[in-house]
Structures are given as C-alpha cells and as structure tokens.
Amino acid sequence: MTGTLTGPITELTALLGDAVVTDRQTMIGYLRDHSLLSRAGDPIAVVRARTTDHVVATLTTANRYGVPVVTRGAGTGLAGGSNALDGGIVLSTERFDRILHIDEQARMATVEPGVVNGDLAAAAEKLGLWYVPDPGSRATCTIGGNLATNAGGACCARYGVTADHVARIKAVLPDGRIIHTGATTSKNVAGLNLTQLLVGSEGTLAVIVEATMRLRPKPVHSATVVSVFSSVVDAVAAVVAIRAVAEPSVVELMDTPTIVAVNEMTRMGIDDTAGALLLIRCDGPAAEIEAERCEQGCRGVGAREVHVTTDPAEGEALMEARRVALPALQRHGSTLLDDLAVPVMRLPEMIDAIAWIAERYHLLIGTFGHAADGNLHPTIVFDATDPDATARAYSAFDDMMNRCLALGGSITGEHGVGELKRRYLEPMVGAVELDVMRQIKHAFDPKGILNPGRAI
Amino acid sequence: MTGTLTGPITELTALLGDAVVTDRQTMIGYLRDHSLLSRAGDPIAVVRARTTDHVVATLTTANRYGVPVVTRGAGTGLAGGSNALDGGIVLSTERFDRILHIDEQARMATVEPGVVNGDLAAAAEKLGLWYVPDPGSRATCTIGGNLATNAGGACCARYGVTADHVARIKAVLPDGRIIHTGATTSKNVAGLNLTQLLVGSEGTLAVIVEATMRLRPKPVHSATVVSVFSSVVDAVAAVVAIRAVAEPSVVELMDTPTIVAVNEMTRMGIDDTAGALLLIRCDGPAAEIEAERCEQGCRGVGAREVHVTTDPAEGEALMEARRVALPALQRHGSTLLDDLAVPVMRLPEMIDAIAWIAERYHLLIGTFGHAADGNLHPTIVFDATDPDATARAYSAFDDMMNRCLALGGSITGEHGVGELKRRYLEPMVGAVELDVMRQIKHAFDPKGILNPGRAI
Numbered sequence: 001m002t003g004t005l006t007g008p009i010t011e012l013t014a015l016l017g018d019a020v021v022t023d024r025q026t027m028i029g030y031l032r033d034h035s036l037l038s039r040a041g042d043p044i045a046v047v048r049a050r051t052t053d054h055v056v057a058t059l060t061t062a063n064r065y066g067v068p069v070v071t072r073g074a075g076t077g078l079a080g081g082s083n084a085l086d087g088g089i090v091l092s093t094e095r096f097d098r099i100l101h102i103d104e105q106a107r108m109a110t111v112e113p114g115v116v117n118g119d120l121a122a123a124a125e126k127l128g129l130w131y132v133p134d135p136g137s138r139a140t141c142t143i144g145g146n147l148a149t150n151a152g153g154a155c156c157a158r159y160g161v162t163a164d165h166v167a168r169i170k171a172v173l174p175d176g177r178i179i180h181t182g183a184t185t186s187k188n189v190a191g192l193n194l195t196q197l198l199v200g201s202e203g204t205l206a207v208i209v210e211a212t213m214r215l216r217p218k219p220v221h222s223a224t225v226v227s228v229f230s231s232v233v234d235a236v237a238a239v240v241a242i243r244a245v246a247e248p249s250v251v252e253l254m255d256t257p258t259i260v261a262v263n264e265m266t267r268m269g270i271d272d273t274a275g276a277l278l279l280i281r282c283d284g285p286a287a288e289i290e291a292e293r294c295e296q297g298c299r300g301v302g303a304r305e306v307h308v309t310t311d312p313a314e315g316e317a318l319m320e321a322r323r324v325a326l327p328a329l330q331r332h333g334s335t336l337l338d339d340l341a342v343p344v345m346r347l348p349e350m351i352d353a354i355a356w357i358a359e360r361y362h363l364l365i366g367t368f369g370h371a372a373d374g375n376l377h378p379t380i381v382f383d384a385t386d387p388d389a390t391a392r393a394y395s396a397f398d399d400m401m402n403r404c405l406a407l408g409g410s411i412t413g414e415h416g417v418g419e420l421k422r423r424y425l426e427p428m429v430g431a432v433e434l435d436v437m438r439q440i441k442h443a444f445d446p447k448g449i450l451n452p453g454r455a456i
Numbered sequence: 457m458t459g460t461l462t463g464p465i466t467e468l469t470a471l472l473g474d475a476v477v478t479d480r481q482t483m484i485g486y487l488r489d490h491s492l493l494s495r496a497g498d499p500i501a502v503v504r505a506r507t508t509d510h511v512v513a514t515l516t517t518a519n520r521y522g523v524p525v526v527t528r529g530a531g532t533g534l535a536g537g538s539n540a541l542d543g544g545i546v547l548s549t550e551r552f553d554r555i556l557h558i559d560e561q562a563r564m565a566t567v568e569p570g571v572v573n574g575d576l577a578a579a580a581e582k583l584g585l586w587y588v589p590d591p592g593s594r595a596t597c598t599i600g601g602n603l604a605t606n607a608g609g610a611c612c613a614r615y616g617v618t619a620d621h622v623a624r625i626k627a628v629l630p631d632g633r634i635i636h637t638g639a640t641t642s643k644n645v646a647g648l649n650l651t652q653l654l655v656g657s658e659g660t661l662a663v664i665v666e667a668t669m670r671l672r673p674k675p676v677h678s679a680t681v682v683s684v685f686s687s688v689v690d691a692v693a694a695v696v697a698i699r700a701v702a703e704p705s706v707v708e709l710m711d712t713p714t715i716v717a718v719n720e721m722t723r724m725g726i727d728d729t730a731g732a733l734l735l736i737r738c739d740g741p742a743a744e745i746e747a748e749r750c751e752q753g754c755r756g757v758g759a760r761e762v763h764v765t766t767d768p769a770e771g772e773a774l775m776e777a778r779r780v781a782l783p784a785l786q787r788h789g790s791t792l793l794d795d796l797a798v799p800v801m802r803l804p805e806m807i808d809a810i811a812w813i814a815e816r817y818h819l820l821i822g823t824f825g826h827a828a829d830g831n832l833h834p835t836i837v838f839d840a841t842d843p844d845a846t847a848r849a850y851s852a853f854d855d856m857m858n859r860c861l862a863l864g865g866s867i868t869g870e871h872g873v874g875e876l877k878r879r880y881l882e883p884m885v886g887a888v889e890l891d892v893m894r895q896i897k898h899a900f901d902p903k904g905i906l907n908p909g910r911a912i
Contacts, residue, residue, distance in 0.1 A: 163649075190873055
C-alpha cells in the first residue's frame, strides 16, 4: 500500500518542491473545516498550490494514480466538505491568492481562488465599488470556497448569493485540461451553463483556479431598522409584511437564547425578555422610504419597540449583535450549527419545530439567520465530552432536517452538503435526480478522484 | 427506411390517439420557428402533447427507436432551435398549457410548459403580482420555450433573465424518467444545479413539463425617460453614465434606421434626424429619483432632448416605439435578426463595426436592443429573393459575429444558438468546454435523440 502511495507524492514533490507538504505537524492544520461532527481522514500530503500549473500537476498526477483530491480554501466550511480523505491529497488554495485585476468601469474583479472575501470587498471599496456576498466568515473565507459552496450571507435578501455575482470561472479538470466558463457580458445563453454547474459543486467536478466576480456601485444611502418582538412568530409575521412592500438588503433574525448569549458576551443591553429581534438594512436611493415601510410592517404586527437610524456607524454597531451570534453561543459549549431553508411562509412552523425539538432533547438551541430568505441557522449548544448530550444533539439535528424536508425546505441554504448532510440529499432531491448528478460528475471526473463521497 | 419509421408512429398513435399528427398540411405549421435563414427538416410526425404522460410516451418510444425529437413551444424562436429535423418527431407543448397554481403569499406560479408568457403575466397582475421576463414575443411565446432558450426581454437590465425567475423544473429524461430540480426556498445549495443546467439547454437534455416561476410584487411607482441623441456613441455614453448612478429596469436603444422605420409605420413623429433614442424606465419606490438621475446622465453627455414622465399610460405609449421596431423594419424586406451581447464598455466599438459592415455590404441594418445589458439586435434588412443580397446578408451576419467575438462578447444574449449559430459556438466557448458540454448531454441523453445537432 505504502509502496504505491509514495509514487504520486514523490512525483509531485519533484514537480512542485516545497509546495508539497507531508510533515504531520503541518498537515494537522489542513485536516478539518469548521464543522464539529464531521469525519476527517488521514491524507498522504497537502499541496499548497500557488499557480494553475501547481493545480494541473496535482490533478494529473492524482488522476493517474487514482488518488482522491480534496480542494480547500481557508477551511471555514461548516459541512465537512473540505475535510481530508484517507489516503488523499489536500489541495490548498490559500497561497493562490492574488487579486489579478479590477475593472472599475465594467465593475468586475478577476481573482485567484485563495483571495479572501473581505480582501476583495476592501479592494473594491477603495474604488467606490461593492463586492456583495458577505458570509459570516468573510474576514477569512476565500472566493474559491465561496464559489464551491455557493456561499450566502446577510445581503442575499436583496442581492442574491455568490452564484449571482460570478461572471466567469477558469477551472482545471481532473485530467489537467483547463476550461473557461461564462462570459463577461451581462447576458449570455451560448451553450450549457457550466458556470452555475461548478458553483456549489463542492469540489466534485473541477478545481477553480480563477474567477471573475461582478461588483456593484457602493450604495450611498442606507438605513437600519431594529425591532424587538414578543415572539418569533410575531417577528416572522413582520418579515412577511415587509417582503410585500419593501426590498431590504438584510433581514436578520435572532431568537431569545441567541439574544441572551449576545448580551452576556457584549453587554449590549438588548431586551432579553424579547422573543425575537429583527435587524433590517435598506440601501439605495429609496433606503429611507423602505426603512419607513419596514418600520410600519414591524409596528403593524405589534412589535414591542422599533428603532430606525440612517447613521451608517450606528447601523453597523447594531448589526454587530447578529455578527457575534455564533461566537456568543459557542461560549456556552460545543455548537452544532445547522443551515436549513424553508419557504418564508413556513418559517413559523419550522421555528415551532425547533423549540419543540430543543425541549424534547433537553438542549439549548439558539436560532438566528437570514429571515427574508427563510434561511435559519439553529445552533445546538451541548457538552461534546458528554456522550449522552452528543447523542441528543445528533438526534435533534436529525429531527430538524426531517422537519425541514417535510415543510418543503432545503437541507442547506448556504453551507453545502459536504460530509455532514449526505444522508439527507437523496430524500430531498430524489433518487433519479441524484443519479443524474452522479452521471454529470462522471462526465467531468470519470475516475472519481475529486472529493469522492462528498456533496453528491 | 419507411418500414422502420412507421414503427414508432404506429405505436405512438396507438398510445396517444389524435395527439399524433402525420397529416402534411397540419405539420407545415410545426416545421419552423421565426428565424429566417435557418434550415428545417422533414419530420415523420408532430405530437401535440397535453400531459406529462404524452411526453413520457413520446420520449420512451423515440428513444427505443432512436428517432430524434425536437420540442417546441409557440415556435417564436429566432435561431432555428425548434425547427423540425429530418425523420424526427416534433413534440409541441402548445396544448400543454394550464396555469396550475399561483401561490400569492409565496409569490410563485406553477405552470405547464405551453402557458403563454403574457397569459402568466396577466394572471399574476390580477393578483397584484408581476411575472417579470418580457421577451418581445411575450404575447405568444411560451414559458417552456422561454426556459429552453433562457429568454430575456427589456426588464433584464434590473431584474435578470428567465433563469433568474425559475424556482423549480419538472422534466422528462429521454428514457422516460421524471426529474424535479431546484426548490421553492429562496436559497438552496443541495446538490448540483440541475435547474440552471436545463435553462438555456434548448431541448438537448430533457423536456420541461412543469415549472415553478417566481413572481414579484407589482411596482407601484414608475417613471419613463425618453432621450434623443445626435449619435449612437452619445447614447452609449449616457448608458455608461446612468449605470453608475441608477438601476433602471429598462434601457432600450434604437438607432436612426430603426427610428425612421418606426416613424414610417406609426407616424409617431420621433425626430428622425436623431442618431439614437434611449427609452428608459425606472420603477420601485425610488423611481422618480432614479429617473432624475437618468435624465441628468443623458443631459451630461449632450442629449438633444430629454423627456420624463411619471404617467404610466404615457410611459407605455413611449415604450411602444421600441416594441414595434422589428415589425417596422420587416416592412422594408426580409430581416435577419441578430442577437449579440458585448460588455457595455465595448458597445461603441460594436456599433461602429455594425455601421461599417452595413456600408461594406450595401445593406440596411437597423440596430435596437437592451443597451444596459450590451445586448443588441442588429437587424439586416434585405431582399431574400435576390441571391446576391442574400449572400451579402449572410456575410454581414458573419462579420458581426466575428467582431462580437473579438470584443469579448457572446454570440447570443437571449435567442440561443439553435441551428443558426452553431458554427460560432466553439470559437466562443472553446473546444474543451464544448467537449464537456457534449459529455453532459451524453449523461442525460446517451442515444442523442433530443434535438441532435442543435445548440451544442
């Protein structure tokens, strides 16, 4: 076994030198993503690619030897999709990280896959432009990883997910051939949509080595609305009312356990007898008009308190409460962070189910998320050193997934299927559909070396 | 040959009765789409499907016998993609046309493929909702055809194309298996994006039998801006200026030959010494603010005349000029309508090239289109009974395609590749990419019965 496995690594080291790491100590940092209960394997090497040539060499060698390859960006994934595989190569893009070009007039940025989301956003902002997708991990996550998982964020409510902001992708196929997908035009219907097929494919079809992302003009006006409700059900009623009359860019929800945890950590002094908090942001030339409509929507369903500000600094400070929701909950134990999406009208039922599941399994579940998209992150807080608590956490997770499916929901709104949710994929998409997906994978990757056993 | 070919039709007639048509006179209406210079074959039958079962029976029979199947909606295509194939079956969805359900709260409509775009829009409007995609042929074209070609329209400037408004698709594979793609949630990243793969695949992968389309609230406010320019170059400069400060839903361009033709037909009295006309619509709560910014953008680059109205009826009347552009040009001869897209910044070069090509081949070319998307429809007007003129029209078409490619454009923004543009596909997307597309087709359609030789 070892005899055959030293072959590819010896060859790769000859080709790529110190980009190939086999030292156990260094490799430890590349074994896992940020998910808690996902399995990670024992890889034979980590390749820290810096160029397309490095990726081509890695894939052609791995393909020849039939060695599995897991591509990872910053490892901020939450579904185990970039965890190492036994006997595989971890292909890291963290050093493949230059912003190649920003075309101000065309409003597009061409980047290598390891560019950090926040770095791209900052570079765009200097030019008065805006890279919109803003996953919670934007300070560290990479554009390559964002594309692989079709990452979302808070601004999706109005502006859509990563998929809605990509113009072109350059990617390497397992046999080393390079493809360029998409176009820099606004509209293009020539041929099959390979771009949208690669987005969200979680490293199973090809390795992204370059992407051209669309930017928007930075909105000049914004307004923030904070509204406190007696119950999550009231907050969801407000979301429904708001969606009918306005198009806010951000509509974030936090429930009581989340509010309590955030208060404890930040001393923000949010009313923690509240059943729920909505944080809403409107932008664009009608920001104030829209914020007023949101305020009315909240008051109309009996909000306890509503505060509106057009001061950007105050708005940012208010949004901070949502941003620290996960770290605040993590102070209370290990967290199993879920990511589910239901039709907005089914949010009350999903939220009822979460409360019921928390009670059933005697667990703290803090729920926050992107309410206008019906995308929730119920976060199970438990003691991972206690086998019984861990078993209850798993059961609660399972019950939430099943309830989500029964409500016509999606098992993942923005984190991906990865390792963690594979068993829910077929119940969601169907057996024939999964077969079609696997046939497509086979068309790209006939030897099945790219992230095998993951996502699909 | 006839012996083997009567097999499938005899079987299908036994299964589907009068849904199967072999009468030559009736079949004539199903041979061609609206494109002029595309080739159409001689089919063995037309199946006018009314149900999913009809489609399943047609595909399984055709697949067993290896008979090609061309699916068509209303036949309003402009690239020959739904023209009949020799020895094939034309599968028409025109009678498969019920609006199954409109969910007002979730703002989604579930329809059969033969539902006419305008009928869906009208049904939505009765509920205060808006089905956005508005191709020029919306009075007759079908949602199935819109999905197959990823049809655009005027409102794409702000709201995107058909692909941006579809939640779920139900489709039949060539072997008769049924797939459901997508989700009714706002966000969903579970598995590969089969929905976006089917959209724009021009009937080469599967046959769409049902679709759930997203609706928006009907905007309450709108404002229309009409601006007259001395030259197309000035008009494009205005488009660039406008894009930086506003997000109009419609930005339509017409050049002098188009203005002259429209005036002749409608007696609208547009200044036909103008080099170009822009028709702009803004909507939403900031409609007036945005319209004012558009007006300033036009004046800033030296527009001859700018007129703004917030009266919806007047706005509609002004937009009519653009809507009749093609019929107005068609009064002057046969028309070869092109559909190309360039990055907006390259519009001046593309428009210069069109003028130069018109001069070179002594042809009238009227150009109109969706300026904010860089999507132009240069329309070659010529005498199709004159072989020399026809040859020059072909050459001009070819020159425009090549110039578009050289400018980094797309060979089709919204009409599709079909029959007409196949030879430009590989130069645009690349040989490896085309190979990948064909491998994907093979995964769906191993016997190659679905629209063979078209699109990819």
